[in-house]
Amino acid sequence: MKLSIKIITFSAIALCCTHQIKAQKQLHNYVDPMIGSEGVGRVFIGPSCPYGMVKPSPDCTVSPNSGWLPLPKEVTGFSQVHVSGTGGGPKYGNIQIMPFSGALDKIDQTSHRAEENVKLGYYETVFKENQIKTEITTAEKAAFYRITYPKNASKELKIDPGFFLGEEAIPDGREAQQFVGSQIEIVSDTEVRGYSRIRGGWNNGRAYTVYFWVVFDQPMTKYVTFKDGKFYNNQPAQFDSGKKTAALFSFGNDGKQELNIKIGISFLSELKAKNNIEVEIPHWNFSTVLASVENKWEQLLSRITLSAETSEDYKKMFYTGLYHTMIMPVDRTGENPLWTNDEPYYDDFYCIWDTFRSSSPLITLIDSKRQVEIVNAMLNIYKREGYLPEGRSGNDNGRTQGGANASVVLADAFVKNLKGIDYEVALKAMLKDATVPPGGNEEKEGRGGLTEYLKLGYLPYGIDRAGNRTIDYSYNDYNIATVAKGLNHTDLYNQYIKQADNWQNLWRPDYTNNGSTGFIMPKDASGNWLDEVVFGESKIQKPTFKYTPVIIESPWYVCHWCVFFYEGNSWEYSLSIPHDVPELVLKSGGETAFKNRLDTFFDTKLYNVANEPSFLTPCLYHWIGKPYLSSDRIRTIIKENFNTSHEGLPGNDDSGAMSSWLAFHMMGLYPNAGQPYYLLNTPLIKETTLQLNEGKIFKISAKKMSDKNKYIKSALLNGKPYNKAWILHEDIAKGGELIFEMDSKPSAWGTTILPPTK
Amino acid sequence: MKLSIKIITFSAIALCCTHQIKAQKQLHNYVDPMIGSEGVGRVFIGPSCPYGMVKPSPDCTVSPNSGWLPLPKEVTGFSQVHVSGTGGGPKYGNIQIMPFSGALDKIDQTSHRAEENVKLGYYETVFKENQIKTEITTAEKAAFYRITYPKNASKELKIDPGFFLGEEAIPDGREAQQFVGSQIEIVSDTEVRGYSRIRGGWNNGRAYTVYFWVVFDQPMTKYVTFKDGKFYNNQPAQFDSGKKTAALFSFGNDGKQELNIKIGISFLSELKAKNNIEVEIPHWNFSTVLASVENKWEQLLSRITLSAETSEDYKKMFYTGLYHTMIMPVDRTGENPLWTNDEPYYDDFYCIWDTFRSSSPLITLIDSKRQVEIVNAMLNIYKREGYLPEGRSGNDNGRTQGGANASVVLADAFVKNLKGIDYEVALKAMLKDATVPPGGNEEKEGRGGLTEYLKLGYLPYGIDRAGNRTIDYSYNDYNIATVAKGLNHTDLYNQYIKQADNWQNLWRPDYTNNGSTGFIMPKDASGNWLDEVVFGESKIQKPTFKYTPVIIESPWYVCHWCVFFYEGNSWEYSLSIPHDVPELVLKSGGETAFKNRLDTFFDTKLYNVANEPSFLTPCLYHWIGKPYLSSDRIRTIIKENFNTSHEGLPGNDDSGAMSSWLAFHMMGLYPNAGQPYYLLNTPLIKETTLQLNEGKIFKISAKKMSDKNKYIKSALLNGKPYNKAWILHEDIAKGGELIFEMDSKPSAWGTTILPPTK
Structure with missing residues (x-):
């Protein structure tokens, strides 16, 4: 035997x-x-x-x-x-x-x-x-x-x-x-x-x-x-x-x-x-x-090819990244037991809170027709069931963790000009989330705590996940503004672009922690900042615990879903304002203070690589004109956390969220989902070739790149000097070539024309 | 051939x-x-x-x-x-x-x-x-x-x-x-x-x-x-x-x-x-x-037997009435595809808005064990799906027309002391309806417009069915108060017994129509009474139509579900306050004015026999000490509207709602669902014998009753003089005999001790 x-x-x-x-x-x-x-x-x-x-x-x-x-x-x-x-x-x-x-x-x-x-x-x-x-x-x-x-x-x-x-x-x-x-x-x-x-x-x-x-x-x-x-x-x-x-x-x-x-x-x-x-x-x-x-x-997989000299390990990490991104959501077209099934039907959005940042944009880049199907499946769910999906699985819409993040996916499709989607319906679907409280089970769909959010401009402490929901909803409001503007609904645009500032209502400007000032902090319904927050209910006693920006895990007696910030702390979420980084820089005390804040965040391990809300944070140096620092952080994060081993992912992959983050950065691109551009960083791969729609090809190459030559000295887009550390999706989609000239030290490249903002 | x-x-x-x-x-x-x-x-x-x-x-x-x-x-x-x-x-x-x-x-x-x-x-x-x-x-x-x-x-x-x-x-x-x-x-x-x-x-x-x-x-x-x-x-x-x-x-x-x-x-x-x-x-x-x-x-059917001399037509009308009452809801125990099925499971509550008044109480009287199963099935639906059913059919909870009427069914079971029900869970289920807006699809379950109801104490005009929902919710609040009191939740009782007065917030005291004063009328969110109500939406124009208490059908351009009163007018609904008739009498200008109001209602065909909200109205003379007028009205209504023909029901039977109304009145009983008593009227049947639980028997007989002798002169309950025109459920449930002595003219019987109230 x-x-x-x-x-x-x-x-x-x-x-x-x-x-x-x-x-x-x-x-x-x-x-x-x-x-x-x-x-x-x-x-x-x-x-x-x-x-x-x-x-x-x-x-x-x-x-x-x-x-x-x-x-x-x-x-x-x-x-x-x-x-x-x-x-x-x-x-x-x-x-x-x-x-x-x-x-x-x-x-x-x-x-x-x-x-x-x-x-x-x-x-x-x-x-x-x-x-x-x-x-x-x-x-x-x-x-x-x-x-x-x-x-x-x-x-x-x-x-x-x-x-x-x-x-x-x-x-x-x-x-x-x-x-x-x-x-x-x-x-x-x-x-x-x-x-x-x-x-x-x-x-x-x-x-x-x-x-x-x-x-x-x-x-x-x-x-x-x-x-x-x-x-x-x-x-x-x-x-x-x-x-x-x-x-x-x-x-x-x-x-x-x-x-x-x-x-x-x-x-x-x-x-x-x-x-x-x-x-x-x-x-x-x-x-x-x-x-x-x-x-x-x-x-x-062959929609993206890497230069021949790419190491086996990098090829494994990259293609496995693409693979993990396309395992879910699941194509169940023709298998929908809820309504007639001649429309695209996808299930196992598990969950969009995780996947909107990098998985969806990567599918859009590799296979935009698939992304159109997925978006239309989401809209069909809205049309038949009343709300867009969030944590949909087993043919049921729930569950939400923070935002109504389907809004980001819809706005991302809109700004990247995906064809074959009824964006007026998409706008209606987003507005449903933004205007009609989900009621009953507030965790199932839409925006829990919407009533208070609309009344106060923020979620007061006491409502589950008040902190991250306020931030996410303000981003979702920005997504609505984006689509409304594009469809010429000026009144809606004006309303929602204003609401997109709601995250500022929880910004406590004078609060200092670990050398940085200004944090998203708990506030009660009357507008008072809370240093001590209550937990549980009792008629006689009001037990409290001290809330600070570094608290990640609440005390054991606070339920996991009832905390102020879901799966994270104020340090992380106070850097997670993807639609208005310039305002965030200002509120943090200006460029130098913001650089120090980012350095503290990464150097003192406040950064949690496993957590999706911090996916964009390593790129924030771009907004203070220091894209080379973003590249440094990204390279370090990847080297320290990602590899080809069985433990080669530093967090729950969450339907390819981690994997797509990695794949983007290996190419030197990173999307800001819901916005029409990618941030540019030093790639890990010398030459990446994207096969796009209609036979278009876009190539990214990093000349003279080595372990030493890890900084972008200059760039050419289709043969012309390109001095922005970001690129519009449309510039990639129409095909072309982006060539980086690499050097051993940081340069002035990409430091002057900052990425777009609200 | x-x-x-x-x-x-x-x-x-x-x-x-x-x-x-x-x-x-x-x-x-x-x-x-x-x-x-x-x-x-x-x-x-x-x-x-x-x-x-x-x-x-x-x-x-x-x-x-x-x-x-x-x-x-x-x-x-x-x-x-x-x-x-x-x-x-x-x-x-x-x-x-x-x-x-x-x-x-x-x-x-x-x-x-x-x-x-x-x-x-x-x-x-x-x-x-x-x-x-x-x-x-x-x-x-x-x-x-x-x-x-x-x-x-x-x-x-x-x-x-x-x-x-x-x-x-x-x-x-x-x-x-x-x-x-x-x-x-x-x-x-x-x-x-x-x-x-x-x-x-x-x-x-x-x-x-x-x-x-x-x-x-x-x-x-x-x-x-x-x-x-x-x-x-x-x-x-x-x-x-x-x-x-x-x-x-x-x-x-x-x-x-x-x-x-x-x-x-x-x-x-x-x-x-x-x-x-x-x-x-x-x-x-x-x-x-x-x-x-x-x-x-x-x-x-043999739980209720009628005296031998009862006419064939009356027997047909009565037993067909019982039959129609017990066709639905449908026993689907062991056939529930939504959760494990070792609990009672009933579907086709279609809908409780129709059935709570008479169908449920009749099942309780004939077959209380069945009613316990039905109530427990409702509570299981709440436990597994978050809300009590209303218009549940095809294993789905929706749709609501007015109140969250399962509350009445639960309160009715409670006051009638049905055993084998966890009334603490029942109270929680009722409170869910009363405190958590259903959101999304406000027609599906719970209380649509709850936010405004809680804030203003009424639903302002503009919210669908604002009038009848305000009335129904205030009754549902009374149901909660009833159960809370019985379970010694004093704080809850105090809160909800107060909310039970909310119908008064839409009572427009000085409004006169057809000789009566005081009506439930539309009010806006700022507290202004509305004579003209808007319909539709337009930025420039505000089209309106005149609202009066006799309007039944809104103009064609107002959607059927968006009206102020669902399937009825203010005349009907302003008499539909089952928990506080004495206050209604007062607000209507006292006993004489109230009598005139009722007379106008019935004599000028404002009364709609087909509509459940008016089911109790013919009995309202009881509360002004004139039960014989109730009996007169009931007898006339039955003779004019009910018979053994194919068209023998005057409205949609609605799962036995019409049929059970008839069956109750033929026995001389009528329940006020959610309250522990039946109103007593002249029966149509000389002798009715109810087989109750544990071999108990309750017999109602009307001695000397004839077409001429249609008034109750006096009554004996278990041999003792009984001078109330109402009887507690517990007095029936424990068995016994109620004998009416009939006469050709109204008497003082039942005129002094009025039926219980809030």
């Missing part, structure tokens, strides 16, 4: 090496789905098509967000739906299967991995206990499993639609997924159908249903079905009675060692799941499916 | 007569489902178990609310889900079947009825064109069809899950049901499965899915399936691709003329629908199913 493990391991390595050689030609081979899989990254490691609906992957216990955990953690099975990079309570983990050998008498078939091999579109593991090898590849809506059992071992399989991630003992625990129902039905000796219906999870969503259809390449010889703790020998179906169902199958131990399985899923019906298999995988060839998913990614 | 029609007609009449004779023993034979079927009543006429989930019935075109319309209107088929007595856009009409004879080549098999025979649990019709007889009976979740084809005719059947009621050319038309998806699958030569997924309808609800399983008693010989306008010969399944699907079946023309069909439905799955058939109808005996539904109703 031990010998056979080694043989499998060796052949796996051999296979690996073959691919390694090929990899030099094919970009998808630079993708390493394991980057960011361990530590805090939480990326999905299984095979997935771009924006793919089915996401098969191992589940290690019921708690991890992506399903996967590193060896030696046990595996309970392989389920078909997952998300990537998320925090909070897990979502999905539906329709689990698990191969095993032995009697059909227990539902738990947990095993341990002896090894694991992961590449784009492909997953492989061998179990320690039984030497069963599982290989997985996938199409858009149907997954393909190739199970290889040891010689003479009997071939058994579990299908468990009762399983899901994040089950908790307390059935209504906040953010915990909850079982609603499941069903399983043996259709023939090669087919099984059924579904899993689950509610809750991180976004506290309504029930969603994942239907499945399974086809085997050989007839089963025996089965037992399972419901609510009991096995049944002669019942080929277990109907939904609100109890967990499953089935165990035997395929005997005669004949070939391989069992091939196709699993189609659907959010409409089992027959649609079957149709998804028939349309996508009308054969039994594992390699064909694998080649197809590789090819889909190759088409997308 | 004509001859055979006559024969069928004769035998149907013969059958009828047989039942007629038997009817003198069995109460369910007094139920005539056709009462209220024509004109405005809109009751469901097909067979249904009490609170039954499946409601099979013919559909006459796609527009009628109950599906049915009188002959000679054509029938498109028989669908399995309907509602009873509703107005607005139709809901349901799912899983339609239609027998026919002929080629399997067209989806439209519309036919005309030659005759129709309807009784409790049974429906029968014969089609003119093809002499096919369709008989229907039903269990809780599975319907049974017996189709008899003419001799030698070929037996064909359509199953059409693409059909639904209320389809409109504009797919997103307000209140129009919208197609989402459907599926059909031939399982074997005797079984078909599939589903229909529809959204919208009157309550603008999210998508709901009705799954079905059909079993035939004989094998089909041929079939074609259908999708999106095309027929398919060799495809036994049509999966859901967002297009309408159906199938046509032939059972040949050999063998017997009868085709028996069982249709199980489920809101969970097709297998659950199949299980529903297996559990409920494990045989092929039509009569057994019919006997079972008759028996279920008999058990319930």
